[in-house]
Amino acid sequence: MPWQAWFTLIIILVMIVALVREWARVDVTILLALSTLLLAGVVTPIEAFSGVAWEAVITIAALYVVAAGVHQTGLLTWIDRWLVQSGGTVTSLLFRVMTPAAVLSAFLNNTPVVAMLIPRMQAVARKTGISVSKLLMPLSFAAIAGGMITLIGTSTNIIASGLIREAGLQEFGLFEFAWIGLPAAVLTVAYLSLVGHRLMPDTTPGDRDKTDTLNYRFRLCVPPGSPLAGMSIQKANLRSLGDAYLVYIRRGQDTIGPVAPEEIIREADILTFIGRTDARERLLRETDFFAHPTKNKQDNQETDPPLFQAVISINSTLAGKTLKDVSFREKYEGVVLAIHRKDESIRGALGKVPLKPGDLLIIEAQKGFDRRWSQSEGDFYLVTQDIRKQQPIDERTGLVLAMLAILITLHIVGVLPLSAAAFTGALGMILIGFLRGTQLRQSVDIGVILTITGAFGIGHAVQTSGLATGLGHTIATILPGQHPLIALLFLYLGTMLVTEIITNSAAVVIMIPIALVTAVDIGMEPRAVALAVTIAASASFLSPIGYQTNLMVMGAGGYRFRDYFRAGLPVSIAVMAITLAAVYLKWLG
Numbered sequence: 001m002p003w004q005a006w007f008t009l010i011i012i013l014v015m016i017v018a019l020v021r022e023w024a025r026v027d028v029t030i031l032l033a034l035s036t037l038l039l040a041g042v043v044t045p046i047e048a049f050s051g052v053a054w055e056a057v058i059t060i061a062a063l064y065v066v067a068a069g070v071h072q073t074g075l076l077t078w079i080d081r082w083l084v085q086s087g088g089t090v091t092s093l094l095f096r097v098m099t100p101a102a103v104l105s106a107f108l109n110n111t112p113v114v115a116m117l118i119p120r121m122q123a124v125a126r127k128t129g130i131s132v133s134k135l136l137m138p139l140s141f142a143a144i145a146g147g148m149i150t151l152i153g154t155s156t157n158i159i160a161s162g163l164i165r166e167a168g169l170q171e172f173g174l175f176e177f178a179w180i181g182l183p184a185a186v187l188t189v190a191y192l193s194l195v196g197h198r199l200m201p202d203t204t205p206g207d208r209d210k211t212d213t214l215n216y217r218f219r220l221c222v223p224p225g226s227p228l229a230g231m232s233i234q235k236a237n238l239r240s241l242g243d244a245y246l247v248y249i250r251r252g253q254d255t256i257g258p259v260a261p262e263e264i265i266r267e268a269d270i271l272t273f274i275g276r277t278d279a280r281e282r283l284l285r286e287t288d289f290f291a292h293p294t295k296n297k298q299d300n301q302e303t304d305p306p307l308f309q310a311v312i313s314i315n316s317t318l319a320g321k322t323l324k325d326v327s328f329r330e331k332y333e334g335v336v337l338a339i340h341r342k343d344e345s346i347r348g349a350l351g352k353v354p355l356k357p358g359d360l361l362i363i364e365a366q367k368g369f370d371r372r373w374s375q376s377e378g379d380f381y382l383v384t385q386d387i388r389k390q391q392p393i394d395e396r397t398g399l400v401l402a403m404l405a406i407l408i409t410l411h412i413v414g415v416l417p418l419s420a421a422a423f424t425g426a427l428g429m430i431l432i433g434f435l436r437g438t439q440l441r442q443s444v445d446i447g448v449i450l451t452i453t454g455a456f457g458i459g460h461a462v463q464t465s466g467l468a469t470g471l472g473h474t475i476a477t478i479l480p481g482q483h484p485l486i487a488l489l490f491l492y493l494g495t496m497l498v499t500e501i502i503t504n505s506a507a508v509v510i511m512i513p514i515a516l517v518t519a520v521d522i523g524m525e526p527r528a529v530a531l532a533v534t535i536a537a538s539a540s541f542l543s544p545i546g547y548q549t550n551l552m553v554m555g556a557g558g559y560r561f562r563d564y565f566r567a568g569l570p571v572s573i574a575v576m577a578i579t580l581a582a583v584y585l586k587w588l589g
Contacts, residue, residue, distance in 0.1 A: 001470035004042045008465040011036055012458065012510065019502050022356070026503055027315045027447045030454035037461045047464055048457035055419045056162040057453055060109075060155045061444050062422035066404070067108040068443030069429030071116050073400055074393040090130055094138055094193040097121060101139050102146030102185045106153045107408075110143035111445070114549040118556060119309075131202045136553035137563070138192040138200075141541055141571055143549050145188040148181030148538055148575075150174055151418065155452060156504045158418070160534035163459065163512045169527050172534075174412055180535055180582045184575045191571065199567040201558060217247075217337075218280045219292035222269040226288050234261035244275020244283075247335045247364060255366070258329040274337055274364075308334070308369050310361040310380040311552050314503070314545075315447025318379055324351040334365030340555045358544055360555025396432055403428045448548075452505045459509030472517025479522065484588045487522050488532055488580055491515050495536035496572065500546040507546075508537040528587030532579050539575045541568030 015033040019026060037043050097117075104113045121139055125132035147153035151161060151174045161172040222229055228236045238246050239261050248257025250270040256263065265271075270292055273279070283289060312318055318326055323336055328351075336350055340360040355361075361380070363369070407425050410416040416424070429435050435443060462468045479487050491511070499507035511533050519529040540546030542565050544554045550564060 002466050004465035005467040005470050007040060008042055008461050008467045016501055025315050025319055027450040030451055030506060034454045034457040042465050043461040047460045056159050057449055059158055059419040059422045061449055062426035063109050063152060064444045065426035065429055067112040069434040070108060072434040073397040090134060090197055091193045094197055097135055098138055098142035098189045101142040102189060105143040105146030106149040110147040110154060111548050114140055114143050114552055133201045133557040134197050136557035137567060140549040140553045141188055144547055145185040148184055148535055149178050154538055156508050156538045157534055159505060160508050160512055160530060164530050167516055179586055180579050184578050187574050188571055196567055201563055217274055220271045220283060220289035221292050222265055222267055223288055224267050228265050229267045231265055233259055233263050236265060241279060244273045244279035247272045247274050258333055308363045308365055310363055311555055312355050312357050312359040312380050314357045314551055316379045318355045319357050320354055322352055322354055334363040334369055336361050337364055338362040358551045358554040451503060455506040455509045462510055463513045468513035468517050471514045473521060475518045476521030484524050485580060485584055492532055492536045492576055495533045496539060499537045499540050500543050504537045504540060504547055508534055525587050528583050532583045535579045539572060541571045
């Protein structure tokens with residue numbers, strides 16, 4: 001292989017190490033790797049950012065907008081009614097959870113689908129008494145499997161279709177993946193509903209965090225004539241208490257929070273703190289404040305600001321930083337009450353804890369916090385902890401469904417390419433009025449878009465440097481005269497391993513060029529091999545790293561890495577068997 005190929009291989013290996021060690025955000029790491037290849041002259045800017053790459057990026061961004069618009073229609077109210085049917089076992093509830101998740105994920109990007117369904121699963125878990133950890137991982141797995149059914153179900157499929165078109169092959173059809181995706185989704189739902197849920201842990205971190213935060217919250221009242229009245233929070237030494245902090249002030253009918261250091265204390269103010277019980281006793285001794293009389297915890301819940309959950313995303317700018325570093329209270333106007341990491345709750349000085357992707361933050365903030373910061377700049381996936389009211393179905397929902405049905409039909413019959421259909425659907429959502437201003441900007445995960453853009457550039461470097469040709473020939477040499485299923489199994493396992501280490505988008509752009517060369521050398525149908533590799537890149541059931549939805553549910557479900565491997569291994573084997581059998585019988589047999 002030429003030096004460019006060896007250099008590209010080294011850069012990819014360093015990138016993988018950086019991603020595993022979490023040296024930087026995923027999008028930053030991939031873009032840095034691409035920048036190195038550009039500076040070395042391995043790939044030119046024109047090659048790195050080709051028309052196919054931009055077409056795929058625009059398509060994926062447009063589908064994010066469409067998914068956000070569908071959420072605004074209130075269609076999920078139907079799912080609420082489906083989920084809250086009385087009676088039933090864990091098996092029947094899982095069936096009701098996973099079926100709509102798989103169906104929705106076949107036509108909408110599965111990341112926002114899971115984000116929309118997480119709070120509903122938590123509400124159902126509290127109502128039925130079933131552990132939420134029995135529901136959230138199956139939800140993620142069902143969304144992943146459902147995304148395999150159609151071309152638009154996941155960004156991985158769209159990227160792969162663009163790559164094979166660039167290689168001179170026919171693009172994948174909208175339902176071409178259904179030969180594999182449909183039986184895979186059915187089997188995933190059936191297995192996890194009947195058997196797999198027994199492999200899930202039995203924890204309820206969300207409820208535990210809520211109870212714990214109530215135990216750490218206390219209120220103190222400022223009496224008439226208090227010497228602290230008229231002082232600022234900073235001057236009264238209430239800003240940095242160490243074992244407690246001031247969350248907000250209730251003044252008459254108004255709630256002030258987050259509390260600025262220069263906020264003036266007034267008589268009759270009710271100060272709400274979060275901290276240790278001995279901090280409460282110390283403040284009662286050292287000031288003339290008195291404890292606020294509270295009848296019961298139900299009264300607290302009625303007057304307290306609502307609690308929200310925010311899951312740190314894999315591309316978050318918060319990863320590796322502390323709450324103090326980013327001035328979380330001031331920037332997001334919310335207070336982090338607890339951090340849940342895997343199956344443990346982090347207590348103590350939360351402001352000094354470096355955040356990690358997958359961390360679940362329990363945040364107390366005013367109403368509207370979720371609307372303001374949902375997927376803000378890709379920092380986190382945000383869901384409210386409680387769903388009190390069902391969202392009404394918008395009267396324009398019928399118009400939206402008709403528009404989407406027409407666009408899908410026009411794409412199927414060949415009138416509109418996928419990019420044009422997706423862009424028209426996004427534009428329709430805007431014109432109908434479902435997305436405006438901030439909502440529109442927040443509907444697109446910029447971190448994911450940057451990751452895909454960088455991954456495309458690295459994929460082109462794999463091709464132009466000769467790395468794909470070299471590795472493809474090597475694999476074909478290792479497997480001379482082997483049965484096509486053996487070669488297909490080798491490529492599938494290799495792709496599945498790569499996608500569990502890095503993201504699915506990066507895995508597919510690296511592996512498809514290599515798979516196409518291998519297929520030609522061995523004499524296999526290249527499109528069929530590319531389809532199998534694409535499924536392998538999406539089939540991330542063994543860890544929370546390879547797929548965003550797995551990371552989203554990790555903190556909320558209290559999962560560890562080993563929980564994914566234990567529950568996901570049978571699913572991975574089943575999906576692999578279905579893929580190999582379907583590809584061989586339909587395209588290679």
